[in-house]
Amino acid sequence: MFIAMNRFKVKAGKEAEFEAVWKGRDSRLSEMAGFRSFHLLQGPADAEAGITLYASHTVWESREHFLAWTKSEQFREAHRNAGGNKDLYAGPPQFEGFAAVEGA
Incomplete structure (x- = not known):
């Protein structure tokens, strides 16, 4: 199993717009072999930094x-218009990939 995550720092006040885009x-994804x-x-908000943390998580x-x-x-096709929403983010997404070592 492999878990792919992108972490997003969404500007405060833009959360609803970000969620609507997603x-x-x-x-x-459902068309792809191996997709689970x-x-x-949605993670915590950081009022001092003016962001809310989000992560997309695919298995x-x-x-x-x-x-x-x-x-x-x-x-x-899924990422075709991604550049049109740059005003929602405080920086680019951060990718993290994990291979399962143990799981149920």
Whole structure:
């Protein structure tokens, strides 16, 4: 199992707009071999920094399945308009990938 996460620092006051973008997009993840699940997670707000932390979380059968997604037409279509929402973010997303060592 491989878990792919992107961490987003969303500007304070832009949370609802950020969530609407994610809820309204057609990711086409379900078309991909090896895809298991997706979650958009909201973390804590940092009033001092003026951000709320979010993470997109996808679970794949393997790292190879995830890499195939990143090279797919579905990936290109899902991310086609990503640059149009830069005003929502306090910096670029941070990717983190994890291979499962143990799990239930």
